[in-house]
Amino acid sequence: xxxxxxAWTLAAAGFALVYWFVWVMGAAEVQxxxxxxxxxxxxxGDKVGDKYSQYWSFFRSPKETxxxxxxxxxxxxxxxxxxxxxxxxxxGWGQSFHFSPSxxxxxHRDATRVHEERVADLxxxxxxKRLFDVGCGVGGPMRAIAAHSGSKVVGITINExxxxxxxxxxxxxxxDAQCEVVCGNFMAMPFxxxxxxxxxxxxxxxHAPRLQDVxxxxxxxxxxxxxxxxxxxxTTPLYRADDPEHVEVIQGIERGDALPGLRRQDxxxxxxxxxxxxxxxxxxxxxxxxxxxxxxxxxxxLSYWRNSLVIRALTLLRVAPKGVSExxxxxxxxxxxxxxxxxTGIFSPMHMVLLRKPEPAAAE
Numbered sequence: 001x002x003x004x005x006x007a008w009t010l011a012a013a014g015f016a017l018v019y020w021f022v023w024v025m026g027a028a029e030v031q032x033x034x035x036x037x038x039x040x041x042x043x044x045g046d047k048v049g050d051k052y053s054q055y056w057s058f059f060r061s062p063k064e065t066x067x068x069x070x071x072x073x074x075x076x077x078x079x080x081x082x083x084x085x086x087x088x089x090x091x092g093w094g095q096s097f098h099f100s101p102s103x104x105x106x107x108h109r110d111a112t113r114v115h116e117e118r119v120a121d122l123x124x125x126x127x128x129k130r131l132f133d134v135g136c137g138v139g140g141p142m143r144a145i146a147a148h149s150g151s152k153v154v155g156i157t158i159n160e161x162x163x164x165x166x167x168x169x170x171x172x173x174x175x176d177a178q179c180e181v182v183c184g185n186f187m188a189m190p191f192x193x194x195x196x197x198x199x200x201x202x203x204x205x206x207h208a209p210r211l212q213d214v215x216x217x218x219x220x221x222x223x224x225x226x227x228x229x230x231x232x233x234x235t236t237p238l239y240r241a242d243d244p245e246h247v248e249v250i251q252g253i254e255r256g257d258a259l260p261g262l263r264r265q266d267x268x269x270x271x272x273x274x275x276x277x278x279x280x281x282x283x284x285x286x287x288x289x290x291x292x293x294x295x296x297x298x299x300x301x302l303s304y305w306r307n308s309l310v311i312r313a314l315t316l317l318r319v320a321p322k323g324v325s326e327x328x329x330x331x332x333x334x335x336x337x338x339x340x341x342x343x344t345g346i347f348s349p350m351h352m353v354l355l356r357k358p359e360p361a362a363a364e
Contacts, residue, residue: 038091038314040321041083041161048323055080059255071209074260075158075185078207081258082159084327086138092307095169096140098203098231099349101290108296116144116202122229122354123198125149132196134186134218135204139166139179146178154180156189187213191221199228203349206233209260211268216275219357228277228355231285234265239346249340253347256334268353277355285350293349294342297335304332
């Protein structure tokens with residue numbers, strides 16, 4: 001082959017490879033986000049490195065972030081976290097920022113949808129009901145639950161960039177009349193008392209320094225008799241604080257996911273009762289007969305290396321903001337801790353509680 005012909009062939013092959021990585025493989029969920037469109041939320045491109053450093057410094061010692069002196073700063077840093085990771089999550093994972101048990105012979109998207117639709121079924125959701133999504137992200141679960149149940153869903157997220165993404169996805173899905181998104185802090189909700197027929201949170205309340213604060217607000221905005229289901233991130237009874245590997249795994253999860261300290265499994269129902277809920281059902285959905293929820297993380301290692309190459313190239317070309325590579329690396333390291341937490345059984349991202357707000361006592 002002539003040198004010129006070989007050069008053109010290699011160039012064409014290289015272009016095809018880049019096109020495949022970035023445009024074809026780069027979209028996680030029906031062109032939800034492409035690699036060339038990666039942003040860092042509302043953070044200016046030249047500020048990404050600084051914001052990442054501030055975030056990492058704050059969450060380096062996760063348990064300390066829940067202390068009284070720093071707990072009030074947690075919401076701002078959670079907002080920063082989601083500015084940093086939202087586009088990477090959408091690109092590499094999809095529009096539903098949570099885990100789900102794997103389903104043999106079915107896709108990850110199917111498993112995600114089943115996990116979300118379970119929420120609607122537990123809430124007995126149906127047309128005419130108004131549900132509340134506590135920590136809605138970009139609205140993947142909201143849209144699945146609205147479509148499955150026919151209910152109207154209102155979601156709250158602390159991150160304004162996610163609000164805009166969720167609204168855009170709602171319009172694209174034709175669900176903008178059924179799904180509403182507001183920007184706010186779920187520990188101080190901008191809603192009147194008894195506003196919703198039901199509520200749910202999917203792997204979101206773990207960001208609250210005190211679970212009582214968010215559960216208390218959910219209790220307030222629910223109508224009497226209303227149901228609330230939450231999938232909680234917890235350490236399980238298998239976790240041992242005297243095991244260095246266990247400690248490193250849990251702290252790695254906390255650092256890489258903006259968590260002010262994971263709660264124990266046995267704390268969840270106790271907090272729910274403390275704020276006034278009746279506990280209807282409690283179950284760790286990660287336990288058998290459920291299939292492992294972390295298999296997608298292990299299968300995603302090849303995708304990580306592919307995505308890492310793409311991000312480095314886009315950063316070099318100044319298409320992606322400087323600092324994206326560091327954020328992507330942080331998320332990969334966190335994925336290793338999550339995987340190990342699942343394999344050892346010391347961590348669950350889906351400890352489910354179904355709660356009910358009691359009806360007022362009947363007058364004598």
